[in-house]
Amino acid sequence: MYLEERRQAILNLIVDHGRVSVPDLSARFDVSEVTIRADLQTLAERGLLVRTYGGAISATYNLQELSLLQRRQQHIPEKQRIGAAGAALIADGEAVFLDSSSTALAVAQHLKSRRDLTLVTNSLVIAQEMLGLAEITVVMPGGTLHHDTVSLIGPDGLAFLEQYHIRKGFFGAYGLSMDAGLTDGSAPESEIKRALVELCHTVIVVADAAKWGRVGVTSYAGLSEVDTVITDDQAPPDLVAQVRAAGVEVVIV
Amino acid sequence: MYLEERRQAILNLIVDHGRVSVPDLSARFDVSEVTIRADLQTLAERGLLVRTYGGAISATYNLQELSLLQRRQQHIPEKQRIGAAGAALIADGEAVFLDSSSTALAVAQHLKSRRDLTLVTNSLVIAQEMLGLAEITVVMPGGTLHHDTVSLIGPDGLAFLEQYHIRKGFFGAYGLSMDAGLTDGSAPESEIKRALVELCHTVIVVADAAKWGRVGVTSYAGLSEVDTVITDDQAPPDLVAQVRAAGVEVVIV
DNA sequence: GCTTTACAATGAAAGAAATCGAAAGCAAAC
DNA sequence: GTTTGCTTTCGATTTCTTTCATTGTAAAGC
Known part of the structure; x- marks a missing residue:
């Protein structure tokens, strides 16, 4: 599985479940937690999800981001x-x-x-x-x-x-x-x-x-x-x- | 439940009820009152609610955002x-x-x-x-x-x-x-x-x-x-x- | 008005979990 | 063989949360 495939899959999981956790993703894709964190950070920078401590949630809160x-x-x-x-x-x-x-x-x-x-x-x-x-x-x-x-x-x-x-x-x-x-x-x-x-x-x-x-x-x-x-x-x-x-x-x- | 999810939920409660209290939130999310106060303070700094003694109320000028x-x-x-x-x-x-x-x-x-x-x-x-x-x-x-x-x-x-x-x-x-x-x-x-x-x-x-x-x-x-x-x-x-x-x-x- | 009383807020300390940074490992591509 | 990009390891650091003691506040009764 390529990097971008994994990231796409992470986004799909967020759409389905609304949230993901770092340990869970690490186990699911069989990569280290550090790698998952890098993925989440990248996706967060692209605005595709919102990073939280321990995982990430769906990025449907853009209005708040903006007001921030x-x-x-x-x-x-x-x-x-x-x-x-x-x-x-x-x-x-x-x-x-x-x-x-x-x-x-x-x-x-x-x-x-x-x-x-x-x-x-x-x-x-x-x-x-x-x-x-x-x-x-x-x-x-x-x-x-x-x-x-x-x-x-x-x-x-x-x-x-x-x-x-x-x-x-x-x-x-x-x-x-x-x-x-x-x-x-x-x-x-x-x-x-x-x-x-x-x-x-x-x-x-x-x-x-x-x-x-x-x-x-x-x-x-x-x-x-x-x-x-x-x-x-x-x-x-x-x-x-x-x-x-x-x-x-x-x-x- | 992640921190940001909890804060989002607090905002939703404010939209629904107009007000929230610290002990109530503490019981509902099963975290200490100190933690709730930290949440309320952060959300107040973002302008998403108005802090009151013992709880918080809706920030009127942001109502539109939230109802959306x-x-x-x-x-x-x-x-x-x-x-x-x-x-x-x-x-x-x-x-x-x-x-x-x-x-x-x-x-x-x-x-x-x-x-x-x-x-x-x-x-x-x-x-x-x-x-x-x-x-x-x-x-x-x-x-x-x-x-x-x-x-x-x-x-x-x-x-x-x-x-x-x-x-x-x-x-x-x-x-x-x-x-x-x-x-x-x-x-x-x-x-x-x-x-x-x-x-x-x-x-x-x-x-x-x-x-x-x-x-x-x-x-x-x-x-x-x-x-x-x-x-x-x-x-x-x-x-x-x-x-x-x-x-x-x-x-x- | 003043005081009491009950509740709320704050600060400090501490522990657990998560994150970060840097160096190193590994594989594919040139 | 070297480069490049991705991933891992491993301490060091940060974040989040709690507890407890202390200080601050609102409102009732005097």
């Missing part, structure tokens, strides 16, 4: 401060765009007690975070799911968004610099952001100190298109001064 | 069999539509090891289920997030989908009857399905036995538009015979 990821984010104090400051700029009744960055997620987390708000976002994580909040309308453009950013990307979603009057857009960035402006790591991601920067009346960049002076693969906006940058107090003062001189409001939290 | 989990767990063996049968109808390389029903989710769960597949869906749960599977392309139409079905609903997302050649569509239903055809619980949900039934070359209905003979608020397709129904062996034979006589293939698993 979300909550891991919460513990970064800088992002939370930036998120709170961003949320303070949003009035009830407005329609705002949030991109798929983790800092924009922090903004969303501070909007949970708001009423009559429309959030436009391409981030599945933000949508998930707002689940069950009846007072908040979440609108998503269509697109293809990108696994790394957990967001919908695609040129065709934009036409759909043009019917909304989006007052404010919150954008994360891979980097923020004087000459390259706002930069990101991937081209399709940049494309949708470039269009949204056009669409939003007010462009607000949420970026922690690490982003300053960094330049990513593609630019999606120049500094002249930015109204406000929200960052934390570790941002390099000389760069902050330059950006302010260029007419951009910089909020430090 | 619960819905997924109902009829699990039947739904899983239906899901497997549905997945067997899909060849690698195809583009298929899956709606936001829990039975369509079961189909998706059986597609995880496939390669080169395009899934079109308006269900956030299915999208999340496919997260990290690089071989599977997930496309979502734009729309407004509906909290109860965890799906994107909206008329404008459809234009975007017309560019895809969707071979097969898998649809759940609230009810399935001779005269009303396929029915659903809410009008906007029906609207998007009606359009997708038009768009899909082959329409496959996945519905467990409980759906037969039931009629919901709005119809989204007549039986004449349906190619195949996949159901379980508890489906009423007389209704099955009638539907077959109407020219619909009925697969019983």
Whole structure:
């Protein structure tokens, strides 16, 4: 029996029984427990099962996994401060765009007690975070799911968004610099952001100190298109001064 | 019983009863109260419940997530069999539509090891289920997030989908009857399905036995538009015979 | 308001089981 | 013969759980 056959068989057992134990699998396939653990770890990394101490169970708990990821984010104090400051700029009744960055997620987390708000976002994580909040309308453009950013990307979603009057857009960035402006790591991601920067009346960049002076693969906006940058107090003062001189409001939290 | 299973069971108890107590859980799972407290603390850190003195209660903002989990767990063996049968109808390389029903989710769960597949869906749960599977392309139409079905609903997302050649569509239903055809619980949900039934070359209905003979608020397709129904062996034979006589293939698993 | 009382939570220590890491063994492929 | 990938062995380490002593808390009665 080959390795992949064994792993397939393990998955079948989980589908049938809901759970498997390491000693049991070891006996059944006549390999050491160490080997079984390696199998389980690999399958868990592929998201095909959930590892437990002593065995594994079926992977039908993805929602919780995701919310765990979300909550891991919460513990970064800088992002939370930036998120709170961003949320303070949003009035009830407005329609705002949030991109798929983790800092924009922090903004969303501070909007949970708001009423009559429309959030436009391409981030599945933000949508998930707002689940069950009846007072908040979440609108998503269509697109293809990108696994790394957990967001919908695609040129065709934009036409759909043009019917909304989006007052404010919150954008994360891979980097923020004087000459390259706002930069990101991937081209399709940049494309949708470039269009949204056009669409939003007010462009607000949420970026922690690490982003300053960094330049990513593609630019999606120049500094002249930015109204406000929200960052934390570790941002390099000389760069902050330059950006302010260029007419951009910089909020430090 | 593994740790994660116990924690899952605790969450289920909270969904059912709204609250749990430490001594009760300790007796029920035959572990010490200290262990239960550790479980509750961990689950509270994940945001899945709210800790109280002597026990725990439901985390209101997560109720939606949990009730969805619960819905997924109902009829699990039947739904899983239906899901497997549905997945067997899909060849690698195809583009298929899956709606936001829990039975369509079961189909998706059986597609995880496939390669080169395009899934079109308006269900956030299915999208999340496919997260990290690089071989599977997930496309979502734009729309407004509906909290109860965890799906994107909206008329404008459809234009975007017309560019895809969707071979097969898998649809759940609230009810399935001779005269009303396929029915659903809410009008906007029906609207998007009606359009997708038009768009899909082959329409496959996945519905467990409980759906037969039931009629919901709005119809989204007549039986004449349906190619195949996949159901379980508890489906009423007389209704099955009638539907077959109407020219619909009925697969019983 | 204050105190009592019963219950709940926490910390430390300890034991059993499971896991991990590193080095080594083994087989098939080049 | 060497390489490569999978598997095993064997301590060292971690995780999970319990017990017990101590501290903290809620709510009833004074």
